[in-house]
Every structure is written in C-alpha cells, then in structure tokens.
Amino acid sequence: MDVRVEQGDITQAEADALVVNLFEGVTSPGGGTGAVDAALEGAISRLIALGDIRGKAGELTVVHTFGKIPAPRVLVAGLGKREEFDLDVVRNLAANAIRALRKPGVKRVVTIAHGAGVAGLDPEGCAQAVAEGSVLGAYRFSRHKGAGSRDDDTNGAFPALLTIVERDAAAVEGMTAAARRGVILADAANVARDMANEPANHLTPAELAARATALATAAGLDVEVLEREAMERKGMGSLLSVARGSAQPPKLIRVSYHGRGGDGYDLALVGKGITFDTGGISIKPAANMEAMKADMTGAASVVAAMQAIAALRPRVDVVALAPCTENMPGGNASKPGDVVTAMDGRTIEIINTDAEGRLVLADALCYARELGARAIVDVATLTGAVSIALGDVCYAVLSNDEGLAAKVQAAAAAAGEKTWRLPTWKEYSELVKSDVADLRNVAAPNRGAGTIVGAKFLEPFVAGTPWVHLDIAGVDMSDKDKGWVTKGATGYSVRALVNLALAMAS
Ligand code: BES
Ligand code: ZN
Ligand code: ZN
Numbered sequence: 267m268d269v270r271v272e273q274g275d276i277t278q279a280e281a282d283a284l285v286v287n288l289f290e291g292v293t294s295p296g297g298g299t300g301a302v303d304a305a306l307e308g309a310i311s312r313l314i315a316l317g318d319i320r321g322k323a324g325e326l327t328v329v330h331t332f333g334k335i336p337a338p339r340v341l342v343a344g345l346g347k348r349e350e351f352d353l354d355v356v357r358n359l360a361a362n363a364i365r366a367l368r369k370p371g372v373k374r375v376v377t378i379a380h381g382a383g384v385a386g387l388d389p390e391g392c393a394q395a396v397a398e399g400s401v402l403g404a405y406r407f408s409r410h411k412g413a414g415s416r417d418d419d420t421n422g423a424f425p426a427l428l429t430i431v432e433r434d435a436a437a438v439e440g441m442t443a444a445a446r447r448g449v450i451l452a453d454a455a456n457v458a459r460d461m462a463n464e465p466a467n468h469l470t471p472a473e474l475a476a477r478a479t480a481l482a483t484a485a486g487l488d489v490e491v492l493e494r495e496a497m498e499r500k501g502m503g504s505l506l507s508v509a510r511g512s513a514q515p516p517k518l519i520r521v522s523y524h525g526r527g528g529d530g531y532d533l534a535l536v537g538k539g540i541t542f543d544t545g546g547i548s549i550k551p552a553a554n555m556e557a558m559k560a561d562m563t564g565a566a567s568v569v570a571a572m573q574a575i576a577a578l579r580p581r582v583d584v585v586a587l588a589p590c591t592e593n594m595p596g597g598n599a600s601k602p603g604d605v606v607t608a609m610d611g612r613t614i615e616i617i618n619t620d621a622e623g624r625l626v627l628a629d630a631l632c633y634a635r636e637l638g639a640r641a642i643v644d645v646a647t648l649t650g651a652v653s654i655a656l657g658d659v660c661y662a663v664l665s666n667d668e669g670l671a672a673k674v675q676a677a678a679a680a681a682g683e684k685t686w687r688l689p690t691w692k693e694y695s696e697l698v699k700s701d702v703a704d705l706r707n708v709a710a711p712n713r714g715a716g717t718i719v720g721a722k723f724l725e726p727f728v729a730g731t732p733w734v735h736l737d738i739a740g741v742d743m744s745d746k747d748k749g750w751v752t753k754g755a756t757g758y759s760v761r762a763l764v765n766l767a768l769a770m771a772s
Contacts, residue, residue: 267404269397269428269449271442273435276378277305281337281429285363285377288314288321289345289384298378298431299342305335310342322346323355326366337376341366345380354682356381356395358749361403365747367425368404374427375400379441382432393430393441397448400428402750402757405456407463450577451681451764455757457481458563458570462742462755466542466559471590474541474562475517478569478588482521485576492518502629504608508622509591511546511599516591518630519565520637521572523584525771530638531585532770535572535763536630538623538646539565539590546593546619547601560755561623563742564645565590571763578764580771587634589626593619605703608632610727613703621707623648624723631727641670642733643766644724645759651716653740660684661741661758664721667732674734677765682750683758685736694722 276284276298286299294311295303303310309329313319319327323346328339343363345351359380367375379396381387404424430445432438461469461477469477475491482489494515497506502518509516519539526532540561544550550558565588572586600606604616606625609632614625623646634642652662663678663685665671671687678685697719700706705726709719721735741758744751751758 267401267423267425267428267449269400269430269445271393271430271432271438271445273433273438274431275301276376276431277301277335279337279376279429279431281374281376282339282372283367283375284337284340285343285375286340287343287345287359287378287380288319289351290321290347292321297383302335302340306331306340307334320344323350324362326363343380345385348385351381351385353381353387353391353395356387356392357399357682360396360399361750364400364403364425373425374429375425376429376431379430379432389432389437390440390444394444394448396430397428397445398452399750401449401452402455403752405459405752407460407754410465447578450574451761454570454574454764455760457573458566458760459752459755459757461566461570462560462563464559466592469541469559469562470514471517471539471541471592472515474539474565474588474590475519478519478521481569481573485573487572487576488522490520492520497629500633501607501609503606504614504625505589505591505629507600507604507606507616508546508593508625511596512592512594513596514541514592516589518633519569519588519590521569521586523572523575525579526581526583528583530640531583532640533582533584533767534634534637534639534642535568535584535586536627536634536642536644537564537566537568537586537588538562538627538648539588540593540623540626541590543593543620543622544595546622547595547599548618548620549595550620557743560743561647562590563647563738563755567645567759567763570760571767574764575767578768580768582767582771584767585634585637585639587630589630591626593622608727610729612705612726615700615703615706617706618708621720624707624720627724628727631724635729635731639731642728642731643674643736643763644733645736645738645763647739647742648720648737649717649739652737655717656686656740658740658744660686662717662737663687663734664690664718664737665734666690666725666728666730667734670732670734673769674736674762674766677769678762680765681761683762688718688721690718690721690725694718698723
C-alpha cells in the first residue's frame with residue numbers, strides 16, 4: 267500500500283472511496299465530514315437524523331454519492347465517545363475502515379486524518395495511526411490460496427493507494443514523515459505475520475534463516491546464521507538438546523544494526539524460534555496442535571523489528587538473536603530426565619520436553635551477553651499459562667529491572683499493545699531448583715504460576731543484565747479480525763520493540 271499525505275479539499279478528491287468520521291452524539295458534522303455532507307446536500311446529516319448513523323465506535327456506514335462528488339462512495343466511521351477517544355481508537359478505526367472497503371472496485375482510498383481536526387489530537391500522531399492502522403488492517407495471508415478460493419479478487423496490495431488529505435498546507439510535511447513511520451512499523455509487523463502464518467513444512471528453521479538473511483541484506487544490516495557445529499563449539503547444549511529430535515537442522519540467527527557505532531549493543535532482542543512445537547517426547551494432544559506452527563513468533567518479531575529499525579535509523583546499537591529449531595519426538599530426541607549443559611556451564615534437568623522454549627532461549631541469552639548486550643528483551647510464545655492468567659487482551663512482562671520494564675511497557679502502549687507486569691520474587695526461584703542439576707525446566711506438578719516459572723528459569727542466564735521477558739503466547743494468534751489485529755498471526759510485540767529502540771536512541 268502506497269500511503270501519501272496531500273493538501274487539498276476532500277470533497278474534490280478523485281478516489282474510489284472517501285473515509286470521514288463522526289463522534290457519537292454529533293448531529294451536524296464539522297471539518298472534512300461537514301464539507302462532504304454539504305457537498306452531498308446534507309445526506310450524512312439526514313442519515314444522522316434518521317438514526318442510521320450514530321457515531322458509535324466501530325460503526326461503519328457506506329453512503330453512495332451518485333455523481334454529486336467525484337468519489338462514488340463515502341464511508342462514515344464512528345469515533346465513539348469523545349472522552350474515550352485517543353490514537354488507539356484512530357488506529358483501530360483505520361484498520362476496520364480499510365477492511366470494510368475491501369472490494370474489487372476500490373483501489374484508491376482518500377481519508378481524513380481522524381482525530382486531527384475536531385478532536386484536537388496531534389496531526390502527526392493521527393497521520394501515523396491512520397497509516398499504521400490501514401496497513402495492519404488490510405493484511406491477509408493468502409499465499410496458499412488459489413485464485414478460485416480467495417474470497418475476494420483484490421490480489422496484491424489493497425488498496426493500491428491511500429491518501430490522507432489535510433487542509434493545512436503547513437502540516438503536510440510533518441504528517442508525511444509520520445505516515446511513513448506508520449507504514450514502516452506496520453510493514454514490519456506484516457513481515458512477522460507472514461512468517462508466523464506460514465505452515466511449518468514451508469517455514470523450517472532454514473527457511474526462517476533465509477528470510478532473515480534476505481530481509482537483513484535488503485535493509486543493509488549485518489546477518490550471521492550459526493549452524494549446529496558452531497553452536498556445539500560454543501557449548502549451546504540446551505538449544506541443541508531441543509533440535510535432537512528433528513530432521514531439520516537448527517539455526518541461530520543474528521541480525522545487527524549499528525546506529526551509534528559503539529562497542530557491544532545497547533539492546534539485544536531475543537526471540538523464541540520453534541518452527542513447530544509437537545512437545546517432543548512429552549508430546550502434545552492432537553487438538554489445536556496446528557497452532558504450534560506459530561511457536562516461532564518471537565523469532566519472527568525480533569527479525570521483523572530490525573527491518574523497521576534499519577529504516578528509521580535511531581542512534582542506538584541493536585542486535586536480534588533468534589534460536590530456531592523444530593521440537594520433534596524423533597528417535598534421537600531428548601527424554602524427560604536428561605541433563606544438558608548450557609553455554610554458561612549451567613546444567614539443566616529436562617523434566618518436560620514441551621518446555622523447550624526456555625531451553626533454546628537460555629543459550630541465546632548467554633550469546634547476547636557474549637556479544638556485549640547491555641539490555642536484553644526476549645519475546646516468546648512461552649507458556650499456555652499466560653492465556654489462563656491474561657487471555658488475549660494483553661501480554662505478560664517479567665523483568666529484573668524496573669527502568670527497562672517501564673520503558674518496554676511504554677513502548678508497547680505507544681503501539682496500542684496492552685501489557686501486564688507479573689512478579690519475579692525470589693520465592694519463585696525454588697520452583698526451578700533441581701535435585702540433580704542446577705535448574706529444572708518446569709516446576710513440580712500443580713505448583714501453579716507457569717508464566718512466572720518460565721521467567722525464573724530464564725533469569726539466571728542474563729546474569730544480572732537488565733532484562734525483560736515478554737510472554738506473548740496469549741496474543742500471538744487471533745481467531746478474528748478486530749481493529750489492527752487480524753485473523754491468524756497478529757504481529758503483537760513487533761511495533762513495541764521498534765518503539766523501544768527509538769526510545770533508547772541517544
Ligand atoms: N509453545 C508452548 C506454549 C504455548 C501454548 C504457546 C499455547 C501458544 C499457545 C510451550 O512450548 C509449551 O508447551 N509450554 C508448556 C510449558 C509446560 C510444560 C511447563 C505449557 O504451557 O503447557
Ligand atoms: Zn512446548
Ligand atoms: Zn513452544
């Protein structure tokens with residue numbers, strides 16, 4: 267999608283559809299909506315008087331213009347209540363609006379920058395939210411559908427062109443830069459969605475590494491893929507123990523960005539890359555196992571975030587690490603009770619082979635330290651327990667550092683992503699102590715706190731480095747389109763990570 271900001275009069279725009287808006291309770295619209303209403307001889311206000319348009323959040327009404335203005339249709343989008351209105355509403359509205367316009371005849375959409383006029387929000391923030399929401403909302407994964415089974419014929423980028431019109435010429439330059447930022451953020455989230463939606467027979471660790479390499483090369487970033495032998499040399503026995511049961515070779519992807527050019531890295535982003543999680547010998551039940559193709563969402567998120575970081579060029583040094591493997595129950599697979607040694611020499615008793623994410627992350631966290639990371643954020647679909655605790659409304663933040671946790675939560679909030687902090691008190695450390703090794707990978711049965719236990723297992727491997735663990739297992743997939751969230755892989759955490767890198771820039 268090509269997104270532009272132009273100075274002009276929306277009523278005269280050459281487009282297949284216009285998008286305007288209305289607050290709940292407003293009977294005579296102002297701004298761009300008012301101008302369109304006047305050009306349509308009061309058609310919108312008449313629909314308001316009839317009660318067909320009420321301005322409720324999520325309300326979308328198509329009004330046909332029958333030659334009164336160049337655009338054949340106008341979508342009136344409800345903004346909801348003024349007191350509940352913010353940039354999150356704008357982002358979601360833009361996403362819902364663009365999906366409502368997905369039809370063969372709609373190629374050029376012209377919109378007002380919702381919120382910038384009557385609502386008094388910062389015009390640049392609004393332009394970014396409209397661009398971001400539109401690109402996120404228009405996303406679909408249709409790679410494996412034949413032309414005949416697609417439920418629409420708007421192939422490729424939809425719509426081809428989105429223009430945000432602004433009356434004030436002086437505001438256009440700033441809004442153009444903001445819209446570009448929105449597109450860059452949303453494109454990165456869509457890159458992660460493409461990887462997470464990809465079936466596991468297509469997206470193997472090798473394919474994930476190939477996509478990361480292509481992305482990094484295109485963005486001018488350094489990339490390195492560690493093979494099994496290199497991992498063996500580094501003593502990554504924990505990561506390698508997960509790969510044992512699979513015929514697919516593991517890959518440890520590193521993508522680096524030097525925006526500052528210092529030593530080491532200001533920030534390491536570490537993502538769980540299980541391209542399919544069967545559970546291994548502690549095998550999962552068949553029901554819903556197909557969802558485990560997305561158990562590499564953390565890896566996809568950190569790699570995709572680097573694309574946006576490279577495009578936005580903050581003065582900060584960032585490395586993304588993605589330990590990637592399948593978790594399969596092959597003849598050589600790890601067995602419950604096996605003891606393995608991680609890169610830092612810590613020994614781990616594998617009680618449950620389905621708690622594999624923390625095993626691959628352990629070595630990747632050690633590697634982040636070896637590379638000189640001064641702050642680490644890991645992202646993982648780590649526990650089913652996080653869905654029990656938080657559902658799909660937010661994701662869990664666990665940390666050993668108040669300052670970094672606050673920065674991460676603020677970065678997520680700016681992306682419209684809700685987070686909730688869970689505790690990491692030392693009492694929980696008891697749960698990961700083993701009788702035969704330094705750590706066990708799951709707690710004793712029925713001790714609860716599954717998401718916290720996952721974090722407490724990871725914590726020793728960062729050895730005091732400021733660290734945040736994001737457990738996104740409750741939000742990584744959605745069964746429906748809702749605002750910026752689309753069906754299938756959601757892209758959660760990608761824009762939050764990019765915002766964090768921007769906020770950390772000196
Ligand atoms: N990949 C799963 C977690 C998961 C579950 C992600 C549901 C998305 C949706 C993870 O590897 C896993 O299996 N965790 C176990 C941990 C347990 C054995 C301590 C779990 O949550 O059951
Ligand atoms: Zn698992
Ligand atoms: Zn897993």
